[in-house]
Amino acid sequence: MQNKQKPSADKWIDEKASKPFPHEEPVKWVKLTAVTDISKNKSGFCIYFGSPLCSVKLCVVFPKVGGIRICSENRGLYNSDSLQKINYSESDNGIMLSAGGKEHAVFLKRENGWRLKLYCGGSLVNTLSESSIALGLDKENIIKKVMLCGSIGENELFYGLGQRFDSVVRNGTEAMLWNIDADFMLHYEIPKTVDYSYTNIPLLHSLRGYTVFFNTSYAVRADIGKRSKHKYSLESFGNTLDFYYWFGKPDETLDSYLKLTAYNHLPPEWAFSYWAGNSAEYWKYACGGDYLRSLKEMTDNYSKLGTPVSVMFVEGVISKYKDVYDRLTPDGIKVIGWVDSGYWKKPELENTAESEQPFV
Numbered sequence: 001m002q003n004k005q006k007p008s009a010d011k012w013i014d015e016k017a018s019k020p021f022p023h024e025e026p027v028k029w030v031k032l033t034a035v036t037d038i039s040k041n042k043s044g045f046c047i048y049f050g051s052p053l054c055s056v057k058l059c060v061v062f063p064k065v066g067g068i069r070i071c072s073e074n075r076g077l078y079n080s081d082s083l084q085k086i087n088y089s090e091s092d093n094g095i096m097l098s099a100g101g102k103e104h105a106v107f108l109k110r111e112n113g114w115r116l117k118l119y120c121g122g123s124l125v126n127t128l129s130e131s132s133i134a135l136g137l138d139k140e141n142i143i144k145k146v147m148l149c150g151s152i153g154e155n156e157l158f159y160g161l162g163q164r165f166d167s168v169v170r171n172g173t174e175a176m177l178w179n180i181d182a183d184f185m186l187h188y189e190i191p192k193t194v195d196y197s198y199t200n201i202p203l204l205h206s207l208r209g210y211t212v213f214f215n216t217s218y219a220v221r222a223d224i225g226k227r228s229k230h231k232y233s234l235e236s237f238g239n240t241l242d243f244y245y246w247f248g249k250p251d252e253t254l255d256s257y258l259k260l261t262a263y264n265h266l267p268p269e270w271a272f273s274y275w276a277g278n279s280a281e282y283w284k285y286a287c288g289g290d291y292l293r294s295l296k297e298m299t300d301n302y303s304k305l306g307t308p309v310s311v312m313f314v315e316g317v318i319s320k321y322k323d324v325y326d327r328l329t330p331d332g333i334k335v336i337g338w339v340d341s342g343y344w345k346k347p348e349l350e351n352t353a354e355s356e357q358p359f360v
Helices: 009-016 250-261 280-289 291-304 322-331
Strands: 028-031 035-040 045-050 055-061 068-071 087-091 094-098 103-110 113-120 123-129 133-137 143-151 158-162 173-177 200-206 210-214 220-224 231-236 242-247 275-278 311-314 334-336
Touching: 035 103, 045 103, 113 242, 143 210, 158 173, 173 200, 200 220, 200 231, 200 250, 210 231, 210 250, 242 250, 275 280, 275 291, 280 291, 291 311, 291 322, 322 334
Parallel strands: 275 311, 311 334
Antiparallel strands: 028 133, 035 045, 045 055, 055 068, 068 242, 087 094, 094 103, 103 113, 113 123, 133 143, 143 231, 158 200, 173 220, 200 210, 210 242, 220 231
8 A cells, every 4th residue: 555645744844834934045154253342331341353354242140039141232132130249350361250159261362263151160061162152144145043062071961952853862853942833743744853832942951060052033043963962052943142151060050040931830739640542543534523422421431440530631623612612511520712823814814914914
């Protein structure tokens, strides 16, 4: 029996994916190499870079949420306005920056570049240099992309980046960080070497003892040792240049991340009980499409197993039907539907101006 070829994902992405989906644009990459000046302020250490194509100012600050932030004027959504005072000391090894905490940094300008060494508790954890940050410029020399590169040491493992389907350990993987209905991977022809997900977070943990957060709302391509096992890159499809580095064990770095971005609300107690349910396709075809009968059979069978259902997940249109709630609510079962976070292009709105299209 001949396998039916899956359709290309390009059509699905153009019609239904959240906009703007990250499409490739030709750019020329420029590294931040030539340091033209520096300035030492109480709240920030500024490094000025210049080239014939563009000029950039990077600021190194110590937020009160912890860690070290390195950013340009194109900053991300999460902004730590409360900063610690920086203390400076200079030697032949460079300019040391500290704010009284466990972390400090040392900046050294060299003839053909620079170094920014990041320390925690006196131990060197990570080093940024002229090869760490690159800007992708278009024909008008406007920044269209930003890339952060780092090294991967022997036996160093990385994890994170939000919800992932291919591997917990990120070494040797590539992922496109852009929230999308990942179900399309089952039905369309896409490169299986790239991982897509519903929930993406540009937060990368290293077992070397640090976490880096790319503070951007643009899509990010994360190559963690795939093209080169000793290098990783976070390539943003936008001009945001803003990184937070936190040091220590994962629970410590996550605490700083949550102080910056906010903690989740604790769900109600019933949300921690047993859930049952299935996909829209299941409810459409099970029991000949008699979804009420399917619901009854499912809850009855779980009860026979001694596992009473507290929550029923009903993906698809039946989550809006009153008879579903009438069937489940008397038994104390909560109903959970599916809310798609993507913006879907509706055919009936094809000729409607974007400014007049409804957003929910």
